[in-house]
Amino acid sequence: MTDDPALWSAIVIGALGTFVWRFLGVTIASRVRADSPLFVWIGCVAYAMVAGLMARVLLMPGGDIDLVSMGWRAAAFLVGFVTWFLTRKSVPLGLLGGVGAYAGIVAAGL
Amino acid sequence: MADSIPTTAPSPLPHPFLSGMRDCIGVPALGLGLTMVGFGAMCQDAGLELLPAVGITGLVWGIAGQVALIEIHSGGGGLVAVFVAVALANLRMLPMAVTGLSAVLGNRRIPYLGRLALMQAMAITCWVQMMTRADHVPPPQRVTYYIGFALTLFMAGLIGTATGHELGRVVPPAVLTVTIFMTPLYLLLLISGARQWINRLSVAFGVAIGVGLFPTLGDWAVIAAGLVGGTIAFLISPKLFPERDTDQ
Structure with missing residues (x-):
């Protein structure tokens, strides 16, 4: 299948499907001042979009890695977030708390 | 760290490229590499050979779009469907490129193709790094730092994909689910701060x-x-x- 032209066409088209946004982003970046309200808004959209995707992947990953129910995933996330908040926003400790809690849930077979 | 606004300019890094590499090795590269192990195994399941599997990671470079590509293509979808699905899944690259480019370049001016190349390597992990964890990098060194970070992440992605494809599910599902949980939590904590x-x-x-x-x-x-x-x-x-x- 390495020589499968249909597959490679799909790969090139898929690469273009991502490249189009990178290209538009670079083009827009050169036309928007970094201190303008429009730039601030684009930043808000970027933060919210990344946050929405990461939260979805965290809670509802789908596929065969979905060993743990959403409720327990949310619980592990909360442990991590609260740990992070209470430790003056220490990312290593928050990560340790959340991943530790999640590993415990997996080990317990919940 | 995230709360403090630097009042003085950071001192120059002796080796900005190596600093970028070093900051990537650890949670960022490990998390992304293992995510791509999952993607490589998915490609194996879908009947893809090694080269196309690694090619998708290298050329698309955005996990949501990569998964969409495999799903649509395996489901018999045509090229238009592939384009729409990948573009939809990776639309976040647009606002990330606008703001990420500014964070990487500052006031520096580099040619258009160079800027495009920098953003071709953009990924959520790189973007979050540059937006929240690059205060210690002086603005003139940020391009070099970013390249070191992004290239290391890219290598981790390619190696992860190849490993997942060749070794399939050699990583036990319980270990994989824990390591894949790590990346979105890490990135969410960083952007929350x-x-x-x-x-x-x-x-x-x-x-x-x-x-x-x-x-x-x-x-x-x-x-x-x-x-x-x-x-x-x-x-x-x-x-x-x-x-x-x-x-x-």
């Missing part, structure tokens, strides 16, 4: 909308999270925090 309140609010609204609407909207929920959540934060933040964000 964004320096400006307007961006912290964006994160909160993005999480609520992205999770709340996913069951009904699917991949569109991420776009709704960005546009609706980001816009709400943009509109209400100046009213909630009238003096907080005026320093930048």
Whole structure:
């Protein structure tokens, strides 16, 4: 299948499907001042979009890695977030708390 | 760290490229590499050979779009369907490229193709690094630092994909699920600590909308999270925090 032209066409088209946004982003970046309200808004959209995707992947990953129910995933996330908040926003400790809690849930077979 | 606004310029790094590499090795590269192990195994299941599997990671470089590509192609979808699905899944690259480019370049000017090449390597992990964890890099060294970071992440992605494809599910599912849990948690904690309140609010609204609407909207929920959540934060933040964000 390495020589499968249909597959490679799909790969090139898929690469273009991502490249189009990178290209538009670079083009827009050169036309928007970094201190303008429009730039601030684009930043808000970027933060919210990344946050929405990461939260979805965290809670509802789908596929065969979905060993743990959403409720327990949310619980592990909360442990991590609260740990992070209470430790003056220490990312290593928050990560340790959340991943530790999640590993415990997996080990317990919940 | 995320709360403090640097009052003095950071001192120059002796080796900005190596600093970028070093900052990537650890949670960023490990998390992304193992995510790509999962993707490589998915390619193996879909009947792809090694070269196309690694080619997808290298050329698309955005996990959501890569998964969409495999799903649509395996399902017999045509090229238009592939393009639409990948573009939809990776739309976040647009606002990430606009803001990420500014974070990488500062006031530096480099040729258009160079800027395009820098953004071709952009990924969520790189973007979050440059937005929240690059205060210690002096602006003139940021391009070099970013290249070191992004190239290391890219290598981790290629190696992860190849490993997942060749060794399949050699990583036990229990270990894989724990390591894959790590990356979104890590990135969420980093962006939750964004320096400006307007961006912290964006994160909160993005999480609520992205999770709340996913069951009904699917991949569109991420776009709704960005546009609706980001816009709400943009509109209400100046009213909630009238003096907080005026320093930048």
